[in-house]
Amino acid sequence: MRLLTHNMLSSNIKGVTSGFPLRLEVEKVVEKQVDFNADFLNNMFVKIEWKALVDASRAMGYADLPDQTEPSMLDSDEFLKKFHHALLELHLEEGALICPETGRRFPVNKGIPNMLLHEDEV
Amino acid sequence: MNLALYGTCFESPFLVQLQRRCDRDRGVRKARSISRSRATHVVASATRMASEEGVVQLQKGIAELYDESSGIWEDIWGDHMHHGFYDPNNLSVSLSDHRSAQIRMIEEALRLAAVSDDRLLKNTWVVESSDDMCHKENPMKRPKRIVDVGCGIGGSSRYLARKYGAECLGITLSPVQAQRAQALAAAQGLSDKVSFQVADALKQPFPDGQFDLVWSMESGEHMPDKTRFVSELARVAAPGATIIIVTWCHRDLSSEEESLKAEEKKLLDKICDAYYLPAWCSTADYVKLLQSLSLQDIKAADWSQYVAPFWPAVIRTALTWKGLTSLLRSGWKTIKGALAMPLMIEGYKKDLIKFAIITCRKPA
Numbered sequence: 001m002r003l004l005t006h007n008m009l010s011s012n013i014k015g016v017t018s019g020f021p022l023r024l025e026v027e028k029v030v031e032k033q034v035d036f037n038a039d040f041l042n043n044m045f046v047k048i049e050w051k052a053l054v055d056a057s058r059a060m061g062y063a064d065l066p067d068q069t070e071p072s073m074l075d076s077d078e079f080l081k082k083f084h085h086a087l088l089e090l091h092l093e094e095g096a097l098i099c100p101e102t103g104r105r106f107p108v109n110k111g112i113p114n115m116l117l118h119e120d121e122v
Numbered sequence: 123m124n125l126a127l128y129g130t131c132f133e134s135p136f137l138v139q140l141q142r143r144c145d146r147d148r149g150v151r152k153a154r155s156i157s158r159s160r161a162t163h164v165v166a167s168a169t170r171m172a173s174e175e176g177v178v179q180l181q182k183g184i185a186e187l188y189d190e191s192s193g194i195w196e197d198i199w200g201d202h203m204h205h206g207f208y209d210p211n212n213l214s215v216s217l218s219d220h221r222s223a224q225i226r227m228i229e230e231a232l233r234l235a236a237v238s239d240d241r242l243l244k245n246t247w248v249v250e251s252s253d254d255m256c257h258k259e260n261p262m263k264r265p266k267r268i269v270d271v272g273c274g275i276g277g278s279s280r281y282l283a284r285k286y287g288a289e290c291l292g293i294t295l296s297p298v299q300a301q302r303a304q305a306l307a308a309a310q311g312l313s314d315k316v317s318f319q320v321a322d323a324l325k326q327p328f329p330d331g332q333f334d335l336v337w338s339m340e341s342g343e344h345m346p347d348k349t350r351f352v353s354e355l356a357r358v359a360a361p362g363a364t365i366i367i368v369t370w371c372h373r374d375l376s377s378e379e380e381s382l383k384a385e386e387k388k389l390l391d392k393i394c395d396a397y398y399l400p401a402w403c404s405t406a407d408y409v410k411l412l413q414s415l416s417l418q419d420i421k422a423a424d425w426s427q428y429v430a431p432f433w434p435a436v437i438r439t440a441l442t443w444k445g446l447t448s449l450l451r452s453g454w455k456t457i458k459g460a461l462a463m464p465l466m467i468e469g470y471k472k473d474l475i476k477f478a479i480i481t482c483r484k485p486a
Contacts, residue, residue: 043294112297114297115327
């Protein structure tokens, strides 16, 4: 699971009002090389919840993203490369996503999150 | 099912396993019939509010069916697990034609959602939305974020991501499908664009309003609670987003009818058993649900005539040497599904089963 996906997932447990972002429990991180595409990054930038991305990337062991951003940073190649790396190249291969409200674990196996709820959580 | 048909006088391990599976399947059927007898009318006679227990059993059955059968399907038919869209005048279709037909199905669905009224195919009807917007040209904006609800092994996800250069997330109940979908995406250089999750379409793991295109290609028939299914599609759709549902429905009921005829229900029940389907609803039921959620630009079509060559072709491939040997190696659920294929053809011939598409827009 890459962090672009993580930025779009939330806990869907009954009664939870702030299920985003999910916290990360990291067991195995894999880095996979992805072709750099500045246009894609520029498009994605406006849709990304930045704090969620920073926190998640730190949990994965990558601390190079700035805490705050401003649009002018998109002109910097260096920034774009860090954004690209965090968003697309860091994969949570094994671990879990944790509901911020209930602490419920959603396991991640071979890079695939399992977001299915039990009967009593629906 | 009656094991006496197999006429053995000793207990072979295979038959014992078969019996155990039947018992388990009977448990699912019981759960389904419990949920049916406690049905609440939400939309006409068709939507069934399934008991949670029944739903969990059903979803387990669905996951297991696809865990078991996706590989054999992909081996013979490729990565699109849906009907092809065919020219009704062309009766001889080869296997490679089916692949193009499956791609055409995706393109025709997108076209219906985007196109203005005067270019619609016959058998399409435009529903009056409450805002009466349906007669204006309202082209679909190029989507940037797509959700593929019931994504199978990701055929649609990869196709749409490639077509629009968009981000696409797919959800499926089957862990085997999700893994395969991801592997195919990686092999095709699409890992940056598409990702797959094991998740429930009735409780999508996304915040509200995130997707420009909400895509459900032949998964709606598996949803035990059509109201929740459609509500979730609407919830995750962004303002101005397009929702496209391609699904199996039963014929619309006439104004005098309260339900399908007994023999029609009997046929559908047999099909439900084999494919892990909950109770069916009609295209009109979907339209009512979309209207109740104040969705706009609702269009619905009966595409049964454009998919006619599909089931006969699937049967033919099942009967090849490769098909038969694959089936025998696959598992009971897959075999049962294969045996039920003629029932689908019967359903279409009797005008009971409809291949339906319903599209709409979320208000901006």
